[in-house]
Amino acid sequence: xxxxxxxxxxxxxxxxxxxxxxxxxxxxxxxxxxxxxxxxxxxxxxxxxxxxxxxxxxxxxxxxxxxxxxxxxxxxxxxxxxxxxxxxxxxxxxxxxxxxxxxxxxxxxxxxxxx
Amino acid sequence: xxxxxxxxxxxxxxxxxxxxxxxxxxxxxxxxxxxxxxxxxxxxxxxxxxxxxxxxxxxxxxxxxxxxxxxxxxxxxxxxxxxxxxxxxxxxxxxxxxxxxxxxxxxxxxxxxxxxxxxxxxxxxxxxxxxxxxxxxxxxxxxxxxxxxxxxxxxxxxxxxxxxxxxxxxxxxxxxxxxxxxxxxxxxxxxxxxxxxxxxxxxxxxxxxxxxxxxxxxxxxxxxxxxxxx
Numbered sequence: 001x002x003x004x005x006x007x008x009x010x011x012x013x014x015x016x017x018x019x020x021x022x023x024x025x026x027x028x029x030x031x032x033x034x035x036x037x038x039x040x041x042x043x044x045x046x047x048x049x050x051x052x053x054x055x056x057x058x059x060x061x062x063x064x065x066x067x068x069x070x071x072x073x074x075x076x077x078x079x080x081x082x083x084x085x086x087x088x089x090x091x092x093x094x095x096x097x098x099x100x101x102x103x104x105x106x107x108x109x110x111x112x113x114x115x
Numbered sequence: 116x117x118x119x120x121x122x123x124x125x126x127x128x129x130x131x132x133x134x135x136x137x138x139x140x141x142x143x144x145x146x147x148x149x150x151x152x153x154x155x156x157x158x159x160x161x162x163x164x165x166x167x168x169x170x171x172x173x174x175x176x177x178x179x180x181x182x183x184x185x186x187x188x189x190x191x192x193x194x195x196x197x198x199x200x201x202x203x204x205x206x207x208x209x210x211x212x213x214x215x216x217x218x219x220x221x222x223x224x225x226x227x228x229x230x231x232x233x234x235x236x237x238x239x240x241x242x243x244x245x246x247x248x249x250x251x252x253x254x255x256x257x258x259x260x261x262x263x264x265x266x267x268x269x270x271x272x273x274x275x276x277x278x279x280x281x282x283x284x285x286x287x288x289x290x291x292x293x294x295x296x297x298x299x300x301x302x303x304x305x306x307x308x309x310x311x312x313x314x315x316x317x318x319x320x321x322x323x324x325x326x327x328x329x330x331x332x333x334x335x336x337x338x339x340x341x342x343x344x345x
Binding site: 005008009011012015025026027028029030032033034035036037040041047050051053054055057058060061062063064065066067068069070071072073074075078079081082084085086088089090091092093094095096097098099100101102103104105106107108109 | 129130132133149150151152154155158159162163169172173175176177179180182183184185186187188189190191192193194195198204206207208210211212214215218219222223224226227230231232233235236240243244246247248249251252253256257260261262263265266267269270271274275279282283286288290292293294296297298300301302304324326329330333334337
């Protein structure tokens, strides 16, 4: 448990440090994630060293964003003002993402195969 | 009455409500009753009725929200597990992720702009396709409203899980890889768990989509918003 948390929070701290140092606009947690992947890939860290804690965190992610969701109660007026824009933009954009991602994947997959 | 405003009580309540919401979904089998949505609704009603302010809830709330960041780091494990899959199809996967990410941000921003949404709302919509932990970070970083993003992201996921596969077959997207990746890219964790029901291979591809779109969106959202004049 302590070892697993050391690895995960260590990666997070390094990620945050890089953001602080360079001022880039990527969340430190993303850099921490990529660092963890790299450490696993380079066999610096074994899967057993982080596995159970990672699985616990990933499978309970939903719980962690309940509080930020509750903060919605502060913004009811903003939503009342622009609910139609939010709905239309979200629905159309989601359909587009599905179609574009799928079509582009199939296109390049076939292009590679033809070679 | 003071007791129900205490940190411990509110943390306990959040756990219990979330657990109950999960049971409710399992019991009814209605996927639209997503535990996050139901919990948020129940807690907001509870706070409104008891007159506990959001400020009072935000302290125990931040103890829970704190775990979002390590949870994102933990996604490094499934990403590592999928590295072999990604390497095998590096070009198709990278190109479709890039296209899906850019189309997702640009389309939602342009439509919201065109329909007259405010700047804050537009920023909050930009990362709507990626998993909540990442989306909240991006929105906070760029100056949007993280809680608005949180709710929209859950709704997007539900939408994708319910109609996603129909949209894909409408677009003649039939290969399991393409379907899985698209569902993960557009509908993050909720879309991933939907296709995971079809097979674990689907789920693995969807995981690739969800993580890569999260990474790309965190890199591209800021510059794209700037180009679009938000």
